[in-house]
Amino acid sequence: MSEIAQSLALAGELVAAGDAKLAEIVWLSLKVSLSATALSCVLGMPLGALLAVGRFPGRHSLIVLFNGLMGLPPVVVGLLVYLLLSRAGPLGQFGLLFTPAAMIIAQTVLITPIIAALTRQVIEDEWREYREQLRSLGASRMRAGRTLLWNARFSLTTAGLAGFGRAVAEVGAVMIVGGNIDGVTRVMTTTIALETSKGDLPLALALGAILVAVVLVINTGAFILRQWAERRWG
Amino acid sequence: MHWLELQGLGLTEGATRILADIDLKLGAGRTALLGPNGAGKSTLLRLMHGLLRPSTGTVSWPNPLSQAMVFQRPVMLRATVLANIEYGLSLRGVPAGARRRKADEALARVGLPELVHRQARKLSGGEQQRVALARAWALEPEVLFLDEPTASLDPASSREVERIIGEIAAGGTKIVMTTHNLGQAHRIAEEVIYLEGGRLMEQTPVEEFFRQPSTSAARLFIQDELGS
Numbered sequence: 379m380s381e382i383a384q385s386l387a388l389a390g391e392l393v394a395a396g397d398a399k400l401a402e403i404v405w406l407s408l409k410v411s412l413s414a415t416a417l418s419c420v421l422g423m424p425l426g427a428l429l430a431v432g433r434f435p436g437r438h439s440l441i442v443l444f445n446g447l448m449g450l451p452p453v454v455v456g457l458l459v460y461l462l463l464s465r466a467g468p469l470g471q472f473g474l475l476f477t478p479a480a481m482i483i484a485q486t487v488l489i490t491p492i493i494a495a496l497t498r499q500v501i502e503d504e505w506r507e508y509r510e511q512l513r514s515l516g517a518s519r520m521r522a523g524r525t526l527l528w529n530a531r532f533s534l535t536t537a538g539l540a541g542f543g544r545a546v547a548e549v550g551a552v553m554i555v556g557g558n559i560d561g562v563t564r565v566m567t568t569t570i571a572l573e574t575s576k577g578d579l580p581l582a583l584a585l586g587a588i589l590v591a592v593v594l595v596i597n598t599g600a601f602i603l604r605q606w607a608e609r610r611w612g
Numbered sequence: 613m614h615w616l617e618l619q620g621l622g623l624t625e626g627a628t629r630i631l632a633d634i635d636l637k638l639g640a641g642r643t644a645l646l647g648p649n650g651a652g653k654s655t656l657l658r659l660m661h662g663l664l665r666p667s668t669g670t671v672s673w674p675n676p677l678s679q680a681m682v683f684q685r686p687v688m689l690r691a692t693v694l695a696n697i698e699y700g701l702s703l704r705g706v707p708a709g710a711r712r713r714k715a716d717e718a719l720a721r722v723g724l725p726e727l728v729h730r731q732a733r734k735l736s737g738g739e740q741q742r743v744a745l746a747r748a749w750a751l752e753p754e755v756l757f758l759d760e761p762t763a764s765l766d767p768a769s770s771r772e773v774e775r776i777i778g779e780i781a782a783g784g785t786k787i788v789m790t791t792h793n794l795g796q797a798h799r800i801a802e803e804v805i806y807l808e809g810g811r812l813m814e815q816t817p818v819e820e821f822f823r824q825p826s827t828s829a830a831r832l833f834i835q836d837e838l839g840s
């Protein structure tokens with residue numbers, strides 16, 4: 379019991395002192411997961427809109443597929459991306475394995491389906507409301523999809539956040555493709571896993587607390603943004 | 613001369629027949645579609661406007677005319693009034709430089725020039741309806757379809773909307789509208805089309821329709837509406 383209390387106190391000191399190693403790990407975590415989220419939004423949101431308003435063969439199968447991919451286990455994604463990036467793999471020549479770039483790729487693969495599937499749901503609701511009006515004004519389906527993405531921009535922050543939350547909290551994928559190399563690819567989750575198994579609880583606890591705080595702050599920010607947008611735009 | 617012809621028009625949704633055997637030539641400048649709830653008025657407007665595809669029959673335009681429609685419940689984008697009107701103009705290929713002027717003109721004509729920078733979805737129902745009219749009017753359509761344009765408006769707003777519709781018609785735009793307000797149909801329309809149960813009952817000049825409708829269905833409908 380006292381050991382845990384002691385660890386907590388040490389964790390507090392680490393955070394308060396702005397420990398350099400701690401800061402580096404947090405910074406890399408945010409950089410990797412925010413990059414993956416941005417990439418996934420660029421890929422997944424147009425894709426989700428296309429699934430919502432488009433009419434093409436295989437659309438229903440794609441929707442089912444993306445819904446299913448939302449639950450993809452991170453270790454499996456890690457394994458797949460590892461195979462792609464390993465020296466013998468199709469993308470081996472770029473030497474990306476065990477770099478932050480590999481981690482960004484893995485997290486992008488992991489959360490693009492989440493963002494696409496959530497975007498589809500949001501845009502489908504919008505399409506129901508706006509379809510006749512947009513068609514009456516003369517918008518093509520493509521144009522309508524673009525219009526509705528912008529029109530739903532505040533609801534879509536939820537989709538982006540869900541993706542970021544999943545990325546920043548996963549450990550399996552970044553562990554496999556990043557390798558948890560000290561000072562290079564060590565992020566919050568992989569460090570927590572490693573330090574806990576080594577018995578160094580203060581660092582693990584400090585990182586755990588920061589991770590929770592990051593997720594809370596981002597969600598609160600998004601909540602406030604949506605409330606504000608709701609009041610402003612109706 | 614007619615400008616729109618419907619031949620053997622029918623629409624079935626699953627097992628329900630919504631419209632059947634509609635044969636109709638529209639030639640008047642201002643037409644009112646009347647009939648009880650569920651008669652198929654909104655559906656017929658959508659078919660004419662091309663938003664629905666008929667199950668049977670055809671909708672044919674002897675000369676293709678540019679169209680616009682104002683829906684019963686106005687649908688506004690989450691943007692300013694100006695952006696909403698400019699959006700329609702941009703879809704019709706109006707160059708960016710001309711959009712602002714056309715939007716301002718249209719807003720002035722519906723009497724709401726001061727709302728130009730307001731958020732469209734935060735306006736009252738009556739204001740939104742007038743903005744929807746301005747958005748349609750800015751497109752300078754040759755035919756304007758209106759689905760119960762004053763359904764949820766107070767008497768003053770209704771009169772204002774009627775005035776706007778009158779002005780749009782005076783500019784040469786053909787009007788086809790549904791309404792449950794018989795006085796309004798009388799004031800605006802030249803010709804009445806009466807629907808019931810998805811069928812066309814009659815197409816009659818407005819004075820004659822209200823004085824002496826040719827079907828007993830229409831006569832009962834008028835009695836009911838005036839009685840209530």
Ligand SMILES: Nc1ncnc2c1ncn2[C@@H]1O[C@H](COP(=O)(O)OP(=O)(O)OP(=O)(O)O)[C@@H](O)[C@H]1O
Nearest residue numbers: 625628630647648649650651652653654655656790
């Ligand atoms: N997509 C649909 N599927 C099944 N039934 C429909 C569909 N659209 C309309 N209907 C039915 O068709 C009938 C005509 O509907 P419509 O909205 O055209 O009536 P309306 O004359 O405009 O009525 P109101 O005066 O209430 O506006 C109604 O019975 C309605 O329930």
Ligand SMILES: [Mg+2]
Nearest residue numbers: 653654655759
């Ligand atoms: Mg209707």
